[in-house]
Amino acid sequence: MTVTLTATLATLSGTVDADDALDLGGWLQQTPDAVVDLSACTTLHGAALQCLLAFEPHLAAPPADPFLAPLLWHLTTRAQDAA
Amino acid sequence: MPPIPAEFDLVREVFVPEMRDLIDVASTALLTLEADASDRDAINDLFRVVHTIKGTAGMCNLTLLVEMVHSAEDLLGEVRAGRMALSGVIVDDMLACFDQISAWTDALEVTGVLPPDADGIARTRAARYRGWLAAPETVDRGDAAVIVGPPAWFDDDLRATCADYTPKSGGGKVHLLHYSPPSDAFFSGEDPMARLRAVPGRLWHRALPRKPWDRSERFDPYDCNLDFDLIADAPVEPLEEALRPIRAYAALHPLQAEGIGPELHPATPAPAAVEEEIDGFEFLTDPVSFAAEAAEAGRDVSFAPTATTPATQAPTAEPTAAPLVQPPANAAPSEHRSAQDRALKIDPSKIDALVNLLGELVVAKNGLPFLAQRADHVFNVRELSREIRDNYGTINRIAQDLQAAVMSIRMLPVSEMFKRFPRLVRDVSRKLDKAVELRMEGESTEADKSVIEALADPLVHILRNSLDHGIEAPADRRAAGKSETATILIRAAQEGDRVVIEIRDDGRGIDPDRMRRSALSKGLITEARAAEMSDEEAVDLVFLPGFSTAAEVSDLSGRGVGMDAVRHAVQSLGGTVSIASTVGIGTSVTLSLPLTMAVTRVMSVELDGQLYGIPLDEVEQTLRISSGSIRRIKSTEAFVLRDAVIPLLRLRSLLDLPARPRDEEAVLIIRHGGATVGLVVDAFQSGMEVILKPMAPLLQGTPGYAGTAVLGDGKVLLVLDTRELIQ
Numbered sequence: 001m002t003v004t005l006t007a008t009l010a011t012l013s014g015t016v017d018a019d020d021a022l023d024l025g026g027w028l029q030q031t032p033d034a035v036v037d038l039s040a041c042t043t044l045h046g047a048a049l050q051c052l053l054a055f056e057p058h059l060a061a062p063p064a065d066p067f068l069a070p071l072l073w074h075l076t077t078r079a080q081d082a083a
Numbered sequence: 084m085p086p087i088p089a090e091f092d093l094v095r096e097v098f099v100p101e102m103r104d105l106i107d108v109a110s111t112a113l114l115t116l117e118a119d120a121s122d123r124d125a126i127n128d129l130f131r132v133v134h135t136i137k138g139t140a141g142m143c144n145l146t147l148l149v150e151m152v153h154s155a156e157d158l159l160g161e162v163r164a165g166r167m168a169l170s171g172v173i174v175d176d177m178l179a180c181f182d183q184i185s186a187w188t189d190a191l192e193v194t195g196v197l198p199p200d201a202d203g204i205a206r207t208r209a210a211r212y213r214g215w216l217a218a219p220e221t222v223d224r225g226d227a228a229v230i231v232g233p234p235a236w237f238d239d240d241l242r243a244t245c246a247d248y249t250p251k252s253g254g255g256k257v258h259l260l261h262y263s264p265p266s267d268a269f270f271s272g273e274d275p276m277a278r279l280r281a282v283p284g285r286l287w288h289r290a291l292p293r294k295p296w297d298r299s300e301r302f303d304p305y306d307c308n309l310d311f312d313l314i315a316d317a318p319v320e321p322l323e324e325a326l327r328p329i330r331a332y333a334a335l336h337p338l339q340a341e342g343i344g345p346e347l348h349p350a351t352p353a354p355a356a357v358e359e360e361i362d363g364f365e366f367l368t369d370p371v372s373f374a375a376e377a378a379e380a381g382r383d384v385s386f387a388p389t390a391t392t393p394a395t396q397a398p399t400a401e402p403t404a405a406p407l408v409q410p411p412a413n414a415a416p417s418e419h420r421s422a423q424d425r426a427l428k429i430d431p432s433k434i435d436a437l438v439n440l441l442g443e444l445v446v447a448k449n450g451l452p453f454l455a456q457r458a459d460h461v462f463n464v465r466e467l468s469r470e471i472r473d474n475y476g477t478i479n480r481i482a483q484d485l486q487a488a489v490m491s492i493r494m495l496p497v498s499e500m501f502k503r504f505p506r507l508v509r510d511v512s513r514k515l516d517k518a519v520e521l522r523m524e525g526e527s528t529e530a531d532k533s534v535i536e537a538l539a540d541p542l543v544h545i546l547r548n549s550l551d552h553g554i555e556a557p558a559d560r561r562a563a564g565k566s567e568t569a570t571i572l573i574r575a576a577q578e579g580d581r582v583v584i585e586i587r588d589d590g591r592g593i594d595p596d597r598m599r600r601s602a603l604s605k606g607l608i609t610e611a612r613a614a615e616m617s618d619e620e621a622v623d624l625v626f627l628p629g630f631s632t633a634a635e636v637s638d639l640s641g642r643g644v645g646m647d648a649v650r651h652a653v654q655s656l657g658g659t660v661s662i663a664s665t666v667g668i669g670t671s672v673t674l675s676l677p678l679t680m681a682v683t684r685v686m687s688v689e690l691d692g693q694l695y696g697i698p699l700d701e702v703e704q705t706l707r708i709s710s711g712s713i714r715r716i717k718s719t720e721a722f723v724l725r726d727a728v729i730p731l732l733r734l735r736s737l738l739d740l741p742a743r744p745r746d747e748e749a750v751l752i753i754r755h756g757g758a759t760v761g762l763v764v765d766a767f768q769s770g771m772e773v774i775l776k777p778m779a780p781l782l783q784g785t786p787g788y789a790g791t792a793v794l795g796d797g798k799v800l801l802v803l804d805t806r807e808l809i810q
Contacts, residue, residue: 018269018274018305021304021305022304022305024304025302025304029298029300029302043276043277043280044276045274045276045277046264046268046269046274046275046276046307046309047269047304047305047307048304049276049290049309050292050304050307050308050309051304053290053292053296053309054292054296054297054298054302054308055296055298067276067279067280067285067288070287070288070289071288071289071290
């Protein structure tokens with residue numbers, strides 16, 4: 001399991017694949033103030049990406065991966081705005 | 084094994100005939116679907132046919148077509164999945180797509196290549212269909228033929244980003260990639276993220292939702308709603324290589340100082356306008372096409388012989404093409420492949436050859452009675468003469484059966500001609516804002532191919548007239564207490580050896596008084612004639628040459644041809660046309676035509692030692708009258724037959740032969756339109772069946788002759804066109 005879900009924090013690490021997207025999507029939908037930590041995430045499946053883009057959680061940390069970072073950049077700035 | 088045909092031949096021998104049939108099927112299915120969106124068969128048919136069009140185009144290396152049809156297919160996929168409603172505008176768009184393919188098919192048949200502007204058209208069309216998928220509200224809802232601007236995904240941000248990354252000079256190495264995975268991409272194992280990660284030379288990329296996110300309970304992480312844009316600094320080949328599996332959903336556009344592809348041109352009026360400079364971009368080069376796509380597509384999509392073609396319609400694919408006809412690999416479920424799949428496609432020219440041979444057989448057969456006569460009279464062997472006659476009887480029967488068999492090959496159901504009407508009625512009624520339901524009956528009625536072909540234009544004209552002038556606007560219909568939706572009924576039936584087609588509408592009908600006034604004001608009839616005219620005769624005035632005038636010309640039914648052209652066309656086929664109308668109730672036009680034109684029964688007559696044929700269906704009776712009973716009325720002659728005065732014409736004078744009055748004249752009574760005319764000939768001869776051939780090209784201008792036929796003794800029979808002669 002590369003997705004760890006707690007009350008308001010989701011930690012995504014390593015490879016997040018298509019199967020993880022179902023859990024992630026369901027969790028995001030039920031968690032209005034969700035915060036997601038992507039710093040250790042190296043590979044994100046498209047289905048998981050669209051969960052994040054759809055529900056726009058705050059990003060505790062942007063992904064370090066240069067391919068993922070630009071896709072989620074706007075969520076990072078949002079998090080900073082909120083802070 | 085036959086040699087593999089060159090691409091050129093492939094296009095003409097496979098693509099062109101295939102396409103004509105496919106497009107017909109597709110248009111029909113689309114219209115059925117528009118009328119009843121829940122018709123699963125229609126959507127499946129449509130989907131399958133569009134898929135086959137794509138496959139055939141791919142096989143023939145027509146990449147442009149593949150791309151356009153592919154986008155249309157995506158659109159249909161959404162409709163089939165119930166995610167998108169099939170609006171009238173989308174139907175217009177799809178029909179325009181089929182029309183375009185049809186036009187290109189014609190061009191391909193003549194030149195073997197697509198016209199130079201095809202590239203731009205295909206791309207703008209494809210962009211338009213993708214536009215419907217991405218954001219239907221951004222698609223221009225006006226005239227479907229208008230070429231739309233850049234697709235919705237090419238937004239201002241992207242435009243600016245492209246400008247930033249465009250090399251200032253030379254190169255051609257930087258490319259913009261737009262990748263729009265299908266919504267079920269995840270289920271086929273595709274991960275767009277992994278795909279794009281593998282693209283070489285990535286400079287910039289983004290992911291945007293195609294449709295606004297659905298954050299409700301229905302949110303489905305596996306319903307792909309993402310579009311990707313990516314800018315890469317890499318040559319075409321490695322990019323194509325990386326994108327090969329998704330080529331159908333991805334488009335590459337080179338970013339060059341000189342410009343980017345025409346598809347991204349802001350509101351291009353025409354693809355040819357490439358030299359304009361807008362926003363610092365100049366649009367010169369084409370987007371990179373996937374050269375290998377066509378070949379691939381040809382392999383992975385099905386190519387089934389079409390199911391719906393009557394045997395005689397399309398030229399056959401020559402045997403050289405046969406190895407390419409493979410069983411479908413994936414699509415086209417077997418239940419669609421009806422028995423008609425196994426029907427032969429026969430080149431019409433081969434049927435014509437058969438008809439010609441049959442004609443020669445009839446001629447040779449007709450020689451036998453002459454021979455029997457000679458055996459009897461010249462050689463005095465009565466026994467032999469009788470045997471020849473017996474043999475003749477047998478051969479005659481076989482020849483007649485053979486004739487029936489050959490003629491039945493040439494017979495086509497009238498649905499061949501009817502199938503274009505739903506589209507016509509739909510387009511015209513939409514244009515006129517009228518609600519019209521078209522009903523067709525007796526589509527399986529058969530008639531000779533030549534009759535069907537010749538009838539199509541007159542029928543289209545009658546239909547247009549009905550739509551334009553007959554059917555009222557919905558508001559008027561409501562005011563008149565009718566249902567807002569008008570009904571046009573086209574009914575075909577066989578009556579004896581004729582096919583009768585009726586076009587009936589429930590429109591406003593033709594007002595005989597208006598007809599009288601109109602004809603009077605145009606100087607077509609005299610006041611006295613107008614006054615004595617019955618209502619039926621007044622309605623019949625629509626057939627008068629010159630009646631349909633500029634005042635009534637619209638782009639629909641006008642165009643300078645009136646109902647007189649219809650009557651002329653039908654009469655030249657040996658048919659009749661009549662009209663009946665009741666004000667406020669509707670109008671009915673009835674055409675009656677011979678089922679087949681290939682074999683004509685003629686009455687032969689003698690004139691100055693020469694034989695002439697007169698079509699038997701025009702001859703009412705033959706009689707002999709004494710010269711004493713012929714009356715002279717001024718310069719014309721007439722005689723009385725059953726209390727009617729019948730004008731008498733002499734065939735000799737009509738054909739400029741020296742007159743030869745006799746005590747007893749042989750007269751043919753001929754029906755001519757509504758009137759009856761007596762025609763004086765030298766002598767009657769036997770009736771016979773002949774294969775009528777048109778006059779040789781040099782003589783075609785000669786008025787008064789319908790054609791020629793060869794007789795059993797080798798002589799040529801001139802068959803007269805009595806209508807022309809008498810006029």
